[in-house]
Amino acid sequence: MSSTIQKRAARKTPAERAAEIAEAAREIALEQGLSAITLRNVAARVGVASGLVAHYEPNVEALVAGTFATIVAAETEEVAGLLERLPTPLEKLGMLLETLMDGSRLDVTAIWVEAWTLGRRNEALAACVREQMDAWQAVVQRVVEAGIESREFDTFDAPSVAWQILGMVDGLNAQALVRWDGVSDRGTHLARAVEGMVGAARGSLLPGGVAHIGRISSSDP
Amino acid sequence: MSSTIQKRAARKTPAERAAEIAEAAREIALEQGLSAITLRNVAARVGVASGLVAHYEPNVEALVAGTFATIVAAETEEVAGLLERLPTPLEKLGMLLETLMDGSRLDVTAIWVEAWTLGRRNEALAACVREQMDAWQAVVQRVVEAGIESREFDTFDAPSVAWQILGMVDGLNAQALVRWDGVSDRGTHLARAVEGMVGAARGSLLPGGVAHIGRISSSDP
DNA sequence: CTTCTTATTGATCATGCGATCAACAAGATC
DNA sequence: GATCTTGTTGATCGCATGATCAATAAGAAG
Numbered sequence: 348m349s350s351t352i353q354k355r356a357a358r359k360t361p362a363e364r365a366a367e368i369a370e371a372a373r374e375i376a377l378e379q380g381l382s383a384i385t386l387r388n389v390a391a392r393v394g395v396a397s398g399l400v401a402h403y404e405p406n407v408e409a410l411v412a413g414t415f416a417t418i419v420a421a422e423t424e425e426v427a428g429l430l431e432r433l434p435t436p437l438e439k440l441g442m443l444l445e446t447l448m449d450g451s452r453l454d455v456t457a458i459w460v461e462a463w464t465l466g467r468r469n470e471a472l473a474a475c476v477r478e479q480m481d482a483w484q485a486v487v488q489r490v491v492e493a494g495i496e497s498r499e500f501d502t503f504d505a506p507s508v509a510w511q512i513l514g515m516v517d518g519l520n521a522q523a524l525v526r527w528d529g530v531s532d533r534g535t536h537l538a539r540a541v542e543g544m545v546g547a548a549r550g551s552l553l554p555g556g557v558a559h560i561g562r563i564s565s566s567d568p
Numbered sequence: 569m570s571s572t573i574q575k576r577a578a579r580k581t582p583a584e585r586a587a588e589i590a591e592a593a594r595e596i597a598l599e600q601g602l603s604a605i606t607l608r609n610v611a612a613r614v615g616v617a618s619g620l621v622a623h624y625e626p627n628v629e630a631l632v633a634g635t636f637a638t639i640v641a642a643e644t645e646e647v648a649g650l651l652e653r654l655p656t657p658l659e660k661l662g663m664l665l666e667t668l669m670d671g672s673r674l675d676v677t678a679i680w681v682e683a684w685t686l687g688r689r690n691e692a693l694a695a696c697v698r699e700q701m702d703a704w705q706a707v708v709q710r711v712v713e714a715g716i717e718s719r720e721f722d723t724f725d726a727p728s729v730a731w732q733i734l735g736m737v738d739g740l741n742a743q744a745l746v747r748w749d750g751v752s753d754r755g756t757h758l759a760r761a762v763e764g765m766v767g768a769a770r771g772s773l774l775p776g777g778v779a780h781i782g783r784i785s786s787s788d789p
Numbered sequence: 790c791t792t793c794t795t796a797t798t799g800a801t802c803a804t805g806c807g808a809t810c811a812a813c814a815a816g817a818t819c
Numbered sequence: 820g821a822t823c824t825t826g827t828t829g830a831t832c833g834c835a836t837g838a839t840c841a842a843t844a845a846g847a848a849g
Contacts, residue, residue: 576843576844579844579845579846606835606836607837607838608836608837618837618838619838619840622838622839627838628838
């Protein structure tokens with residue numbers, strides 16, 4: 348007999364097991380999408396009976412919603428952390444666009460897109476989606492407001508502009524999910540667009556074209 | 569006895585029946601999404617046995633893909649028709665943004681978003697998505713090229729700019745699917761962004777919606 | 790009226806899903 | 820070593836899906 352077969356899973360503390368389940372759900376979501384999160388699927392990855400997963404979660408909808416929130420919140424915090432280190436709003440906005448458009452986060456983009464659809468039938472998920480969108484918008488809005496204050500930007504209505512930037516980034520990333528070819532210089536064109544929207548001088552964002560910084564994989568365990 | 573119960577569906581021409589099925593699938597998709605297209609669901613709406621739907625379609629995947637193509641192609645043609653009547657590229661682009669952002673096509677947007685996700689597991693659908701995206705891009709690209717030629721726009725690389733405009737519009741519409749509040753003047757801000765991207769003068773798109781005349785004169789490159 | 794083509798039916802199969810719960814056993818406690 | 824708490828199992832239910840196909844009957848053709 349192979350020594351890898353295990354008749355029964357080792358007994359663990361509820362906190363440990365719950366963490367294992369959450370992590371398994373996260374991996375499944377990033378690899379196969381939110382709709383691949385099923386009791387049996389998650390249980391198989393943890394190496395446990397399907398009933399146990401159900402025992403740790405009120406229902407699958409909640410597990411899906413929680414997994415979405417975990418993945419997206421981590422990304423938001425990570426990017427917000429990157430921005431903090433930069434001195435000027437212009438640099439922050441440039442970094443924001445560059446980071447979000449560098450193609451290293453397509454797995455997270457796929458989850459966003461799926462969540463928009465799934466939220467139609469999963470109210471818990473829909474609530475999480477709205478919450479996470481608000482969090483993202485707050486990050487961007489802060490940058491825009493700082494830029495207005497420092498006179499680097501010339502626009503009014505920072506909240507709306509922040510929403511628009513997010514929408515544009517999401518749309519372009521979603522597009523890249525299906526068609527990543529055909530468009531050269533995504534970052535440059537987007538920079539021109541955002542410059543027009545925030546009222547910054549043409550070429551002030553991403554001045555030298557696009558110099559790519561290091562990639563950050565969002566799918567590390 | 570109610571006279572509305574019908575034991576057996578009236579016999580019809582294959583062409584007629586196929587059209588009925590396609591129309592039912594279209595309605596279901598617009599009301600409940602592409603994933604609500606099931607053999608039994610479509611059959612019930614037509615008033616027919618589920619086996620009949622299966623008899624007219626090679627499989628459900630094909631029905632979903634075909635329904636997507638039908639819905640989206642109709643929209644593209646409709647908007648393209650609107651543009652033809654306008655004389656200048658500036659007006660065409662303005663009309664394009666206005667039309668796509670007026671919120672009257674959110675049901676079609678929902679289908680786009682769902683198709684992006686479903687295309688991951690439905691190759692036929694994925695092919696249709698790419699095809700329809702290309703069709704849309706061609707429409708926009710023609711407008712941008714005309715604008716470059718007439719000197720109303722100042723940009724290079726019309727294909728990429730067209731993709732970007734589409735991506736931005738899709739993203740903002742998808743966002744509106746979940747959150748239609750919080751953003752005032754979607755169209756105006758988008759117009760500013762597109763102006764920056766195509767290199768048109770600030771306020772030249774959607775002139776009526778100009779709420780603010782910017783200051784930093786766009787330094788010409 | 791009779792014959793025959795074929796549009797239509799509906800039962801059936803295999804599969805997968807979420808949820809439930811009595812029964813089991815691992816491991817801490819005494 | 821005996822006891823007991825509780826993490827874990829896996830069979831089971833109800834439901835939904837796509838697909839298949841022999842049987843049926845509508846309606847045109849003769």
